[in-house]
Amino acid sequence: MQPAVSLQGLRKSFGDFVAVHDVTLEVAPGSVFGLLGPNGAGKTTTIRMLMDILGPDAGEVHLFGHPRTREDLDRIGYLPEERGLYRKMTVTDQLVFLGELHGLKKRESLPRIESWLEKVGLADRAKAKLEELSKGMQQKIQLVGTLLHEPELVILDEPFSGLDPINQVLFKDVLDEYRAAGRTILFSTHVMEQAEKLCDHIALIAHGRVALAGPLAQLKRQFGGDSFLVKAAAPLDDLSGIDGIAEAHVETDTARVLLAPEAEGHDVLKRLVERYPIREFSSDEPTLEEIFVKAVADAA
Amino acid sequence: MQHKVLTITKREYLSRLKTxxxxxxxxxxxxxMLAWMVLPSLILSKSKGGLHLALVDETGRLEAGISEAVADLGNRPELQLxxxxxVVPPAGPExxxxxxxxxxxxEIDAWLAITEEGLEQRQLEYHxxxxxxxxxxxxxxxxxxxxxxxxxxxxxxxxxxEVAELTRGIDLQTIRVSEEGSEADAGWGDLALAMGLFTLLYMAIIIYGNMVMHGVLEEKSNRVVEVMVSSVTPFELMAGKLLGIGAASLTQLAIWIGSAALLTAPGLVAALSLLPADSAMPTLSLGVVFHFFALFLLGYTLYASxxxxxxAAFNNPQEAQQLASFGIVLLVAPWMVFMPILNDPDSTLAVVMSLIPFFTPLIMMLRIxxxxxxxxxxALGYLFxxxxxxxMIWVCARVYRVGILMYGKRPTIKEIWKWARYS
Structure with missing residues (x-):
């Protein structure tokens, strides 16, 4: 299948400052793709180039399998990091307007707006002006505005920054629904735990370059090696002699083992169970945070 | 993509009309405007009070004449006096x-003494x-x-x-010759019309130009602009805003001009007896109205962009003020030459000023x-x-595109110029 998003060698500088050196990545359709990196890594600039808000100095953007056109942008729901709405407009007018900008006729959007407002619990505020709503309510309206035209691709820049806890749950639920419906989600964040919970694919960006990219599970394996934690009811011997274990650090009844390249965890567990009263055998894979620190260190 | 510009235009237009x-x-x-035009003469003609003048006539010959002339002033409001x-009887130098x-x-505003000596020296004392x-x-x-x-x-x-008869002055009865036929004219009617149209144009350009500026600033500080530029280009966003606010201003001007045409309809104002009975009202010709709207559109486009x-370049009205006042200076300049041009609308000054594009909208309106x-x-004025x-649209769109995404530091004029040259 054609990737939903394909960025080839994107580069952007502002004066002498190079914000994005070289970003190449692909987002498979139906995936939840996390664009990770610390603040100032070039995430927002990359997304802005993807959205045709900034023109790249070099590189290309392909969407839905072809070079990007302005029409493609109507198939995207974009929630920028710096976001806001017209304060003097009513909730319904605002949403109708955002729908129209994406080619949605008023009579098409009105029923959708109604059911969305029902869903986020703001049905009674349809006629209220935005400035009369609380910040949390405004965030909900903003999310509705992003998804109203039922985009095939949702792009969220730091979606969780500034969200209150209730909305964090709402946003996560909505994203889960979207994923379940087979749509593609690309979001950026500097909070690794969030990405770890939500993403199936990631790209780590540091200093304007992709430091690391791929399916999350595979990256964890790659970075953790295949590391497991073993606990037994009795003292353990040196485990490095066991078939499939490349390395072992034993401290009486606890051990950290690193599997040999072709070995599978469950085979090793079977062998261990035959010899020791094993109480625990768990994957000791690194957190994204650890992977990120290592990747950045490697890149430097 | 046309429909997006239209969508934005509609939003801007309706949101202005809803306020x-x-x-x-x-x-x-x-x-x-009406009050400004008719109130002064109305007040003067109705009020008894004016300059409270004490008159001392040591000669005793002029007192009666002056009293009579002063009494007659009430019938001549156009003198605005x-x-x-x-009358104070003479009582010596003390x-x-x-x-x-x-x-x-x-107790009094002034006194005037008529003395034999003064009449001889052709100088009377007024304190x-x-x-x-x-x-x-x-x-x-x-x-x-x-x-x-x-x-x-x-x-x-x-x-x-006999002397009175022989020294009687004359009044100029001014008759304006135009393609639409000569018409008797009280002079000041034309002046009021020119003044009115000029002022209206000036105010409309300033008010709606500022409305555009505040609209952009608001979108920027609200951060709506980020959401907007993801589905429309900055140029479409700017075009939609200019068109929408422009349409709102046209609506308002049409209402104003329409009511002015109605109010100046022959007889109506006179019937309200607000004006001296013999003054002819200026009438708005279709040609003048056409030029008014055309020149408004040209001027609005220039200043609003x-x-x-x-x-787009600045973050808040305070920062924007400095550069905005530059626009005001260009708009105020025509006021400096208002009187000379009114007096001689074909002078070199008038022709040159009306052909400098920054001034054309206002000066050409005045001349017309x-x-x-x-x-x-x-034609040349329009063309320029x-x-x-x-x-202007080209340069501004380029700066706008960069500026709307720039937050934080206040940019220098040099930086703004650099934005205009970004590819």
Missing amino acids: KGFWISTVLMPLI AIDLE LYPELDQRILRG GRSVSNVLTLESLERMISRLVRTDRLTAAGYDPD FYALIG AVKMPPDWQI TIGLDIL
């Missing part, structure tokens, strides 16, 4: 310090708390000169009635209202201004 301010100003403005006369005291105590009321003084001077002339001629043995640039300039000058409009 109370729009309708309040729509109703208030004609009232203010009202005098409240108090009277004058006493009169000065009365001025200081605020007043204020002597800067030049218009009043000039009228007073004219009035007394006329009476003194009559007095001298009478003294020389001429018959007073400039204001859009300012709004006073006296239709040659076609080639109008359209050219500058296009250039």
